[in-house]
Amino acid sequence: MSGVMKRMGMIFRAKANKALDRAEDPRETLDYSYQKQLELLQKVRRGVADVATSRKRLELQLNQLQQQSSKLEDQGRKALALGREDLAREALSRRAALQQQVTDLETQHTTLQGEEEKLTLAAQRLQAKVDAFRTKKETIKATYTAAQAQTRIGEAFSGISEEMGDVGLAIQRAEDKTAQLQARAGAIDELLASGALDDPSGMQKDDLQAELDRLSGGTDVELELQRMKAELAGGSPQQAIEGGTGQGQTQQQPQDTPRFDKQ
Amino acid sequence: MIVRIMGEGQVELDDVHLTELNRLDDELLAEMESGDGDGFRRTLNALLDAVRRLGTPLPDEALEPSELILPSPDATLEEVRELLSDDGLIPS
Numbered sequence: 001m002s003g004v005m006k007r008m009g010m011i012f013r014a015k016a017n018k019a020l021d022r023a024e025d026p027r028e029t030l031d032y033s034y035q036k037q038l039e040l041l042q043k044v045r046r047g048v049a050d051v052a053t054s055r056k057r058l059e060l061q062l063n064q065l066q067q068q069s070s071k072l073e074d075q076g077r078k079a080l081a082l083g084r085e086d087l088a089r090e091a092l093s094r095r096a097a098l099q100q101q102v103t104d105l106e107t108q109h110t111t112l113q114g115e116e117e118k119l120t121l122a123a124q125r126l127q128a129k130v131d132a133f134r135t136k137k138e139t140i141k142a143t144y145t146a147a148q149a150q151t152r153i154g155e156a157f158s159g160i161s162e163e164m165g166d167v168g169l170a171i172q173r174a175e176d177k178t179a180q181l182q183a184r185a186g187a188i189d190e191l192l193a194s195g196a197l198d199d200p201s202g203m204q205k206d207d208l209q210a211e212l213d214r215l216s217g218g219t220d221v222e223l224e225l226q227r228m229k230a231e232l233a234g235g236s237p238q239q240a241i242e243g244g245t246g247q248g249q250t251q252q253q254p255q256d257t258p259r260f261d262k263q
Numbered sequence: 264m265i266v267r268i269m270g271e272g273q274v275e276l277d278d279v280h281l282t283e284l285n286r287l288d289d290e291l292l293a294e295m296e297s298g299d300g301d302g303f304r305r306t307l308n309a310l311l312d313a314v315r316r317l318g319t320p321l322p323d324e325a326l327e328p329s330e331l332i333l334p335s336p337d338a339t340l341e342e343v344r345e346l347l348s349d350d351g352l353i354p355s
Contacts, residue, residue, distance in 0.1 A: 003288030004295065005266070005331040007347050012332055 027144055030137045037130045044123045051116040058109045062102060069098045265321065266314055267329035269338070274318030284313060295340055295347075303340045311336055 076091035264281070267273045276284075287310040294302040311333060334343045 003285065003290075003292040004343065004347070005284070005288045005333055007292075008332040008334070009330055011347070012329070 027141045030140060034130070034134055034137050037126075037133055041123065041126045041130050044119060044126055048116060048119040048123055051112055051119060055109060055112040055116060058105055058112065062105050062109065065098050065102045065105065069095050069102065072098065264331065265329050266318065266331045266333060268311060268314060268333045268335065270335035273321040273329055274314055275321055276314065276318040280313075280317045283317075284310065287313060295343055298340065300340050303343075307334065307338070308336065 072091045072095035076088040076095070079085070079087035079091060264276050264278055265273050266276055287306055291303065291306045291310055294306055314333065334346065338346075
């Protein structure tokens with residue numbers, strides 16, 4: 001499925017994953033990483049210490065061997081002075097064996113010294129890197145905390161869940177409904193005004209009744225006017241009234257006037 | 264499979280109906296991409312009707328993640344296009 005349904009679903013899932021990512025705090029990961037680096041540095045330092053200890057032990061052994069070598073040399077010299085050449089030879093041959101050991105130990109000592117220097121340098125470099133990492137870590141943590149606060153504010157405004165999307169739509173629908181009701185109320189008013197709908201309150205009049213009222217009102221005025229004219233002329237008001245009845249009485253008025261003139 | 268119609272709620276559908284729904288869904292996407300507003304409205308209504316007809320509504324208190332999500336019946340082509348844009352539903 002690759003249509004709208006799937007794509008909308010994927011977007012929502014991606015949003016949910018983002019929310020889950022937030023649960024895994026990167027600050028903790030940074031601290032853990034820093035801890036690991038410190039452990040590594042500790043190991044290197046321990047290595048440096050071990051090599052230095054071995055070097056010291058070698059130095060002690062070398063000293064002892066050299067002391068024994070000197071002692072055998074003295075013994076050989078004394079034996080010769082006493083005329084014991086056989087003893088002197090024995091002493092010198094033992095000394096030669098010791099000398100060989102001294103040479104071997106000196107080679108080992110040189111090797112260990114070189115190793116120790118290398119390890120010390122590595123430890124110093126690692127220490128510098130760990131220090132730099134610690135600074136960077138603290139900066140990242142501070143930035144993250146700030147970003148997190150910003151995100152929380154953003155989320156509070158926009159909402160993140162699918163349900164929030166529904167709430168947005170529900171609000172929209174409520175607004176639409178209100179607008180629709182308002183429009184309907186307006187339309188009903190118009191229909192009542194035009195007489196197409198009956199008004200149960202009796203406040204509104206249809207146009208037919210309004211016209212009848214207008215006509216009857218107008219007739220009363222005309223009748224009163226003719227009655228007054230007849231009184232002034234001294235004639236029977238009844239006559240004038242009869243003459244003024246019927247349709248188009250306003251047009252008949254000019255015909256009445258010449259009749260009065262003849263009298 | 265659980266499908267959400269935005270603004271209406273969730274519906275549980277049997278997978279056997281997916282073929283029919285897929286056809287309408289792909290048609291809807293094509294109409295949205297081509298900008299065919301009338302076609303989009305017609306197909307969206309047909310798709311929503313099919314989901315309502317073939318599915319069983321989930322009670323409101325059910326808390327199940329939706330595998331598929333459909334726009335609300337009154338959503339316009341532009342609104343759906345916006346929802347599916349790179350920024351997603353909420354701009355990041």
